[in-house]
Amino acid sequence: MSGHGSPIPMVSHPVRGLSGVAEVPGDKSISHRSLILGALAVGETRITGLLEGEDVLDTAGAMRAFGAEVVDHGGGAWSVHGVGVGGFAEPEAVIDCGNSGTGVRLIMGAMATSPITVTFTGDASLNSRPMARVTDPLALFGARSVGRRGGRLPMTIVGAADPVPVRYEVPVPSAQVKSAVLLAGLNAPGRTVVIEREATRDHTERMLAGFGAEISVEETAEGRVITLTGRPELRPQAIVVPRDPSSAAFPVCAALIVPGSDVLVPGIGLNPTRAGLFDTLCDMGADLSFENRRDEGGEPVADLRARYSPDMRGIEVPPERAASMIDEYPVLSVVAANARGVTMMRGVGELRVKESDRIDAMATGLRANGVTVDAGEDWWSVEGLGAGGVPGGATCASHLDHRIAMSFMVMGLGAQAPVAIDDGAPIATSFPVFEPLMAGLGARIERRGA
Numbered sequence: 001m002s003g004h005g006s007p008i009p010m011v012s013h014p015v016r017g018l019s020g021v022a023e024v025p026g027d028k029s030i031s032h033r034s035l036i037l038g039a040l041a042v043g044e045t046r047i048t049g050l051l052e053g054e055d056v057l058d059t060a061g062a063m064r065a066f067g068a069e070v071v072d073h074g075g076g077a078w079s080v081h082g083v084g085v086g087g088f089a090e091p092e093a094v095i096d097c098g099n100s101g102t103g104v105r106l107i108m109g110a111m112a113t114s115p116i117t118v119t120f121t122g123d124a125s126l127n128s129r130p131m132a133r134v135t136d137p138l139a140l141f142g143a144r145s146v147g148r149r150g151g152r153l154p155m156t157i158v159g160a161a162d163p164v165p166v167r168y169e170v171p172v173p174s175a176q177v178k179s180a181v182l183l184a185g186l187n188a189p190g191r192t193v194v195i196e197r198e199a200t201r202d203h204t205e206r207m208l209a210g211f212g213a214e215i216s217v218e219e220t221a222e223g224r225v226i227t228l229t230g231r232p233e234l235r236p237q238a239i240v241v242p243r244d245p246s247s248a249a250f251p252v253c254a255a256l257i258v259p260g261s262d263v264l265v266p267g268i269g270l271n272p273t274r275a276g277l278f279d280t281l282c283d284m285g286a287d288l289s290f291e292n293r294r295d296e297g298g299e300p301v302a303d304l305r306a307r308y309s310p311d312m313r314g315i316e317v318p319p320e321r322a323a324s325m326i327d328e329y330p331v332l333s334v335v336a337a338n339a340r341g342v343t344m345m346r347g348v349g350e351l352r353v354k355e356s357d358r359i360d361a362m363a364t365g366l367r368a369n370g371v372t373v374d375a376g377e378d379w380w381s382v383e384g385l386g387a388g389g390v391p392g393g394a395t396c397a398s399h400l401d402h403r404i405a406m407s408f409m410v411m412g413l414g415a416q417a418p419v420a421i422d423d424g425a426p427i428a429t430s431f432p433v434f435e436p437l438m439a440g441l442g443a444r445i446e447r448r449g450a
């Protein structure tokens with residue numbers, strides 16, 4: 001669980017020529033879902049390539065508390081012996097989801113239609129994030145909840161003893177909300193319908209189908225209409241987790257801004273609902289090539305090669321692309337600072353309710369390092385200084401946010417002076433091997449005082 005240890009101050013030094021192969025860890029979104037769906041299946045699900053980051057380990061711990069047998073076989077191989085839909089036991093202790101919005105929101109959905117009472121908590125970051133977006137639709141199934149003011153954790157959910165299926169239009173573009181409703185729908189008799197106006201990551205839909213649930217997705221004028229039939233018997237699966245494109249973003253963006261770089265990231269997931277960053281980087285003139293495109297375990301993957309790109313230009317990022325790259329805006333802003341001209345990012349209000357207010361956190365750190373940033377409630381823009389133009393030299397606050405911490409570490413590698421962060425501990429939530437992986441490419445990222 002993050003946020004409970006001491007802070008780890010870190011500094012990143014300007015370097016040249018990042019090169020080599022970056023084997024980034026498994027996809028965080030798919031890892032959470034593998035454990036949760038494995039716990040809801042009857043029999044043994046085998047998972048390879050599971051992300052062993054703190055967020056996912058907290059979800060593994062939670063699934064054990066609900067009665068599933070979750071075993072770590074080493075080297076990313078895990079098994080989950082599930083209890084079946086409706087089979088969750090009532091945990092004896094509070095469920096601590098650490099830093100993970102995905103973990104807590106999906107688990108709330110998965111338990112909300114069982115007659116059990118569960119109290120959830122997290123670290124200071126998670127306990128400040130909005131939960132009403134999930135508890136509102138869960139109330140329609142018959143679940144009750146009581147939490148802190150503003151719908152914050154710690155929060156207790158009393159699962160519905162007699163759940164009814166629902167029809168729900170998700171009011172914000174959020175795969176976590178959509179997934180919570182679908183997971184709740186699993187134990188409601190009849191058809192649960194979820195409508196999303198903007199497509200968000202579709203791993204839950206794909207994986208539910210893989211586990212044998214009756215689920216259909218229809219593209220209509222209203223948006224994507226997802227229909228799930230409740231009370232299926234989920235069949236255990238063998239899951240191969242692709243490498244996380246959101247983690248790949250860090251070595252890829254580092255290669256683009258560090259002179260002389262050439263980095264290969266093999267086998268990354270390129271589900272179109274996740275790949276918006278790479279389209280945006282190509283639009284900016286980045287030298288990216290996709291090799292060996294293939295399908296692995298129901299997800300498109302490819303090997304991605306990134307080379308130093310000194311001629312990138314700022315662009316207006318299409319707002320309709322936001323959901324497919326929502327976690328990548330912090331590191332995109334670092335690339336934008338190294339491009340020529342302004343990069344405008346609109347339709348990104350969701351960035352304000354992540355592990356931190358990511359617009360504020362990045363704007364403050366970029367400005368401290370000599371970059372001009374403008375921002376409003378749901379937009380921000382970065383004035384590019386051209387290749388190698390970021391002065392650097394300042395310390396940034398990471399606000400218990402892994403993506404903020406890693407983005408500033410990437411920035412230091414291509415800046416004129418080192419860039420520091422007050423705390424790199426959150427990096428372990430999603431990318432526990434970030435430091436050795438980046439060092440293997442030639443990066444100089446050090447723990448201060450070490």
Ligand SMILES: O=C(O)C1=C[C@@H](OP(=O)(O)O)[C@@H](O)[C@H](O)C1
Pocket residue numbers: 028029030101102173174175176177179201326327350
């Ligand atoms: O469903 C998921 O696995 C996720 C959904 C996104 O959150 P929202 O649903 O809040 O947009 C994303 O930011 C998060 O990292 C993972």
Ligand SMILES: C=C(OP(=O)(O)O)C(=O)O
Pocket residue numbers: 099100101102103327354355403430
């Ligand atoms: C937003 C993120 O995660 P979560 O919502 O699961 O905490 C993220 O990983 O960038």
